[in-house]
Amino acid sequence: MATGRTHRPATRSRGIPEATVARLPLYLRALTALSERSVPTVSSEELAAAAGVNSAKLRKDFSYLGSYGTRGVGYDVEYLVYQISRELGLTQDWPVVIVGIGNLGAALANYGGFASRGFRVAALIDADPAMSGKPVAGIPVQHTDDLESIIAENGVSIGVIATPAGAAQQVCDRLVAAGVTSILNFAPTVLSVPDGVDVRKVDLSIELQILAFHEQRKAGEEAAGEPGAVLQARKESGKGPDGDVPAVMPA
Numbered sequence: 001m002a003t004g005r006t007h008r009p010a011t012r013s014r015g016i017p018e019a020t021v022a023r024l025p026l027y028l029r030a031l032t033a034l035s036e037r038s039v040p041t042v043s044s045e046e047l048a049a050a051a052g053v054n055s056a057k058l059r060k061d062f063s064y065l066g067s068y069g070t071r072g073v074g075y076d077v078e079y080l081v082y083q084i085s086r087e088l089g090l091t092q093d094w095p096v097v098i099v100g101i102g103n104l105g106a107a108l109a110n111y112g113g114f115a116s117r118g119f120r121v122a123a124l125i126d127a128d129p130a131m132s133g134k135p136v137a138g139i140p141v142q143h144t145d146d147l148e149s150i151i152a153e154n155g156v157s158i159g160v161i162a163t164p165a166g167a168a169q170q171v172c173d174r175l176v177a178a179g180v181t182s183i184l185n186f187a188p189t190v191l192s193v194p195d196g197v198d199v200r201k202v203d204l205s206i207e208l209q210i211l212a213f214h215e216q217r218k219a220g221e222e223a224a225g226e227p228g229a230v231l232q233a234r235k236e237s238g239k240g241p242d243g244d245v246p247a248v249m250p251a
């Protein structure tokens, strides 16, 4: 759901392209659903359809993981879940801090899905003294004065920024100086970070603007008397109804 920007070269040092890395969570989500239904194996076509990705692309992606599946049987679901989780670094617990506990920060803190995906909300931080000590999602909010010590004590390397745009760069600078090396930014502003710090930006309004563009184009095509044009455009692009492009795009 975003225009992500990862300040890294297009290929990681271990040789997995960023575009593949961006698709791994899509495979993992589809595989986790299969695993929950106790499905033992899956073909590349089935998994590609479930993940909304082209199957040739999927096979290429899995070749980077050294996973080729078995002809006539497919891929072992549990093993692939393990392999992708390991590749994404999800076999370890990642403590995360959220800075800015307003509407969005509180909603993120309350989201139960992080823990099951290997992310533990270690602390909630806000500049408003009136919020200090108040529990959100069962975690007491801490004041920004203590940001550096919170990062150090919890060994945090991932920070989520949900402050107003005007505060985001300053919060980012403090997080980075305190040792955070990955930032998920929800504030509508472009952050400057030193080399070695990854930033991903989530902006729902940009996503909506992109959808508005497509809606406008579809309306134009239909008005021009080409009712099949949308379907044809999908066929040509090779994308399913949801598109096979992850909402969070690599740089």
Ligand SMILES: NC(=O)c1ccc[n+]([C@@H]2O[C@H](COP(=O)([O-])OP(=O)(O)OC[C@H]3O[C@@H](n4cnc5c(N)ncnc54)[C@H](O)[C@@H]3O)[C@@H](O)[C@H]2O)c1
Pocket: 099, 100, 101, 102, 103, 104, 105, 125, 126, 127, 128, 144, 162, 163, 164, 165, 167, 170, 171, 185, 186, 187, 188, 202, 203, 204, 205
């Ligand atoms: N990315 C998206 O899709 C998306 C969607 C909604 C909102 N947003 C953005 O998320 C941000 C938060 O939105 P909201 O609706 O939760 O706002 P909000 O006003 O409800 O909350 C902002 C919080 O940040 C705190 N804050 C302000 N300055 C701070 C600082 N220097 N350090 C720490 N905390 C600070 C405030 O005390 C407040 O609790 C905004 O930048 C907004 O534009 C993004």
